[in-house]
Amino acid sequence: MRILLVEDEPELASALKTALRRYDMVVDHAASLLEAGDFAASENYDAILLDRQLPDGDGLTLVPKIRARGNATPVLVLTARSDTSDKVDGLDMGADDYLAKPFAFEELLARLRALLRRPANVQTQVIRAGDLAFDLGHREVLVRGEPLTLPRRELLVLEALLRRTGRMVQRSSLMEAVFGLDDEIQSNALDTHVSRLRRKLAEADAKVEINGVRGVGYLLREIS
Amino acid sequence: MRILLVEDEPELASALKTALRRYDMVVDHAASLLEAGDFAASENYDAILLDRQLPDGDGLTLVPKIRARGNATPVLVLTARSDTSDKVDGLDMGADDYLAKPFAFEELLARLRALLRRPANVQTQVIRAGDLAFDLGHREVLVRGEPLTLPRRELLVLEALLRRTGRMVQRSSLMEAVFGLDDEIQSNALDTHVSRLRRKLAEADAKVEINGVRGVGYLLREIS
């Protein structure tokens, strides 16, 4: 899951980023309207967290702009103002939800999950392959019922591959799933994670294997 | 956005169609399993809404069928039955999400959006010939649903030929497609790649064959 966080206050931004990371989200941070527009145009996000008060204008104006580009990414607006008229404004302009500051992080997360349609209490989606079961909602990997704990980046790699079990995942697409924009990667970090993941899958005897395809990417397949 | 709606109950079908149109989706409607199979084979859809109870059988059986043809279109299953075992069945057969009737239209739409938002499920162009399916976007070749991994140059040869299945491709045009303008090739490298590709296509029994035409170039034909 990839989130665009638009928030100019550095302290809050950094706190949110850290908190969201803990839920295995890849977070890109934009501190201004301008930056946010660029980010939203160039990447695919699963949701946008949007502050209204930004140095270069009202965050809300971003919404019709990206909607006009045919982008339906759910937007959750954060704001200090909380009267009803503000809320109506926000929703009218195409935002999907509205949260007044100050807020409890729990509530933010709950609303975010609702936007992403991953309510924790409802039956969550599980992807299976080989003896693996990846519970997308609980961010948990089971091998024949036994939990397999994986570090964040490896989990993201596995998720991206599992979503296309048996089929190619381009290298670029994997990079997008695993790294945010400000993770400046200039090495074979992805290969590293794949390698470590491979070892763990083999050790757990998960009955899946990750094949690399030179010049294209990776694919995960079930083995008997 | 192009949706295939598979639903035999006329009233519900028509209501859904109208509702989805309102969200700028192009909806094709199939009322039977047979019809659905034809539609899915001949068009590229961004998602399929699939009812299970159809006059000529269980809608779910459609899923493995289209997957076997190398079609990865996300499928959202609609059903009256809603016990957990049914859901697991559905997801195991390759469906992407599951929604029990009766449902709120809002929820259907949200789940549909969620499916379409997954970057992995962005519909890319697929060229078919014989038992081959070349997914241009993912740079992947499937033979009857099984991935066939090919090195870059052979992939380029195949792509160029597939784009003109059954018609001549001039040698010079192939050269350009495979080596680009920068590579200075001064050998029979192209012939080499064609040869290696031929062997792999034969081994995979892809039901296509590459014919050379002296002095002109190559063409790819389907064989029975």
Place this chain on the structure above:
DNA sequence: TATCGCGCAATGCTTCTGCAATGTTGGGGG
């Protein structure tokens, strides 16, 4: 502060790929 995750870089290895040598085919001229 001890642990763990993570990016990085060095190393070794696999696979690709251009090339050339050799085999095969086909068509036009003698």
Place this chain on the structure above:
DNA sequence: CCCCCAACATTGCAGAAGCATTGCGCGATA
């Protein structure tokens, strides 16, 4: 009608490019 040459087919090989693996150190986390 047959031969010969040119064009294509196939295969082994070696250089190169890309990938896999591993140890290391820094920095984040608890």
